[in-house]
Amino acid sequence: MNITIIGCGYVGNAIAQYWRQNPNLVITATTTTPERVTELQKIAHKVVVTQGNELDKLVSTLQNQDVVLLSVGAKGADLYETAYLNTAKTVVAALQQNSSVKQLIYTGTYSVYGDRNGEWVDEETPAIPTSRNAEILKETEDILLAASDEQLRVCILRLGGIYGPGRELIKIFSRVPGTTRPGDGSDITNWIHLDDIVAAIEFVYQNQLQGIYNLVDDGYLTIKKLLDSLMDYHNLPKVIWDDTLKSNRLCNAKVANQKIKEAGYKIIHQRIIFEQSYK
Numbered sequence: 001m002n003i004t005i006i007g008c009g010y011v012g013n014a015i016a017q018y019w020r021q022n023p024n025l026v027i028t029a030t031t032t033t034p035e036r037v038t039e040l041q042k043i044a045h046k047v048v049v050t051q052g053n054e055l056d057k058l059v060s061t062l063q064n065q066d067v068v069l070l071s072v073g074a075k076g077a078d079l080y081e082t083a084y085l086n087t088a089k090t091v092v093a094a095l096q097q098n099s100s101v102k103q104l105i106y107t108g109t110y111s112v113y114g115d116r117n118g119e120w121v122d123e124e125t126p127a128i129p130t131s132r133n134a135e136i137l138k139e140t141e142d143i144l145l146a147a148s149d150e151q152l153r154v155c156i157l158r159l160g161g162i163y164g165p166g167r168e169l170i171k172i173f174s175r176v177p178g179t180t181r182p183g184d185g186s187d188i189t190n191w192i193h194l195d196d197i198v199a200a201i202e203f204v205y206q207n208q209l210q211g212i213y214n215l216v217d218d219g220y221l222t223i224k225k226l227l228d229s230l231m232d233y234h235n236l237p238k239v240i241w242d243d244t245l246k247s248n249r250l251c252n253a254k255v256a257n258q259k260i261k262e263a264g265y266k267i268i269h270q271r272i273i274f275e276q277s278y279k
Helices: 010-020 034-040 055-061 077-095 132-145 194-207 223-233 258-262
Strands: 002-006 026-031 046-049 067-070 103-109 153-159 161-163 180-182 191-193 211-215 240-242
Touching: 002 010, 010 026, 010 194, 026 034, 034 046, 055 077, 067 077, 077 103, 077 132, 103 132, 103 194, 132 153, 132 211, 153 194, 161 194, 191 194, 194 211, 211 258
Parallel strands: 002 026, 002 067, 026 046, 067 103, 103 153, 153 211, 161 191, 180 240
Antiparallel strands: none
16 A cells, blocks of 8 residues: 655654554655655655645656645745645645545644634534634635545544644743733633544544544643643643733634544543653
């Protein structure tokens, strides 16, 4: 089985390492950064340096491939269209010249749901992006889902906030201790551990899932509860909330994960891990 991972950042790197352990899988990894080739050669059988808009290179890369994982990331808020939308358009164009790929998996984000005032949302809830970048992410989903047909199964995983080894919560919120933040801290957070992302991608691959699936844990902590607990754990000064100011969080929703559970996936880390010894 030949698998191409387009975008080998935090998530792509982890799933490449996992899949490389399977002797029946041949892994191709793409990167936009030539300096990463040597690093990626340790976890992939083949490494291709390509930008997301290089159609000829992607057509060549996807020759004789069975599965494509699209796991790109933007290196800045002003680069979302280039990283996500343009890459998705190019991938779909490349797939239209390719009859071998049977499965396309994309790691997206729950931020496409927008601000729902803390109410529940599921995969049937219409997306209402509240920023241009969230709109781009929704457009990316639409481009990929439209490519689905009898020969190609397309699955979108809408991920919660990503954390794990090297991206621990205390690192994500390293500038937060003792600061004052706008709002009352009641906004809901949705998180998912890297272990679950890798396991869920494998689950999608093995079970040939298609359509949209939310991937978040069962925590649903408010941002205040999350940060209070995190600061307590590390003995750091807590955040001060200023409820005279409007919260600046763009997505406030409880993201339901029932659909992927009903498909048979069992979440590994059901609650947030504040710290863990990663060996």
